[in-house]
Amino acid sequence: MEGAELSPVDIDPDFEPQARPRSCTWPLPRPELSVVTPTAGTPTAEEGRAEAPPLPNEGPGVTPRKGGSRRNAWGNQSYAELISQAIESSPEKRLTLAQIYDWMVRSIPYFKDKGDSNSSAGWKNSIRHNLSLHSKFIKVHNEATGKSSWWMLNPEGGKSGKAPRRRAASMDNSSKLAKARNNKASKKKAQGPGEPPAGSPGSQSSKWPGSPSQSTDDPEVWTSFRSRTGSNASNLSLRLSPILTEQDDAPDDDLHSSLSFSDNVPPTVSEELELIDGLTMLSPGAAPLPAPQSMLQTPPGFSMRPAQSLSFGNSLFSPISPVSSHFPRPQTLEALLTSDSPPPSNVLMSQVDPVLGQSGGQNLLLLGGQNKIRSPEHPRVPPAPPNSLPLLGLPPLLSMPLPRPHSFPTVSERLPTDLDIDMFLENLECDVDYIINNDLMDEGGLDFNFEPLHPGNTPSNNHSWLPS
DNA sequence: AAACTTAAACAAA
């Protein structure tokens, strides 16, 4: 693309702050011609990826300006372009906000002396603003502890496309993506407890931005699983699997596209998501917690298992210990930690993980939601769009006959070839049972009656594992 | 009018 070999912002000799009524001050009328030095220091370069590619940069290319005048103090590039360059210059095509800042300071002469907090407020604000505003940038959850999100270029282009303010009759993909991230806006201002901002997209559920593989996925669908409040549930958000990252170079757009959802999302989905969104916050699972200790506090049945950070910390579901259906209940934490036969194809899992992730999360939600929380109107599983992979709301994986509005095809029907998924489902199933038995039934507060619904074809009909 | 930059209010972590 653009990144040809461009000098960091060519400094043209004639450069002069030419009339720019703008109130803004130009601290550095004439940027030192210093060549972008990788700033030996910059240890900040997170995760050692520091070896920042010295200088990317644009040059003559992008936005050739006719006159010798430059549009901005640093050249003719817009913030968006600079950010794009920064991201592209990174080996993995992704950077955290801090890294972007760092790149700016190191690569663009104009910002060289503006790295300190004092002089940086303004442009950093603009950077952030641009990242959020343009659909060409997508935010990806950063697995690393305490790290901010990765920012990547929207594989789909997203172009300079601006995020549409509201739902339009027809949106192109990038717009939709943008929209997805947009919908979060709503609840900000003007929220009188009971008055949804009229005319604003307010009533929509919050969305979370896509993943690199989200390209054509309908953000509406799985984007919405991000908790409005940014609770743990937001960790369901996709993570960049190492594998995917590596393939990043390859045109994986198509690949992802093939996994994508259709563009149509039934109107009800939004509402649906609202509900789920709410439930999400109630779900203790789905939080790839970096700190193992914290997991000890979580209900044993849920997927927060320390082990996940080991071999497949990048797959949203892999964390669940492969407990076979013969061992319905995780015996002990130790057991969980030791039973670690990794799924055969972590690769595949990683690739679809965003989608599966949503499904899985949703499932847990449905489980919890329907049985212990609300759902007076029994949340419907959003009808999976035709070519959608498994949004398939894995409901079927719940071996126990929870009251469900729909009946779904069996897992094997839908995923005839994906053993990993089956395995995963099995695991989940076990967890669910365990939860039901230990966390719910023991409470005595719920009145489950499984038998009637299982006329005897239950795999483990004797329920010998049930706590007596 | 669209694309940008700059500011700033706010929220979440």
Next chain:
DNA sequence: TTTGTTTAAGTTT
């Protein structure tokens, strides 16, 4: 505080 999201206003093309 930092990171993100939005809204708003002023400029430039």
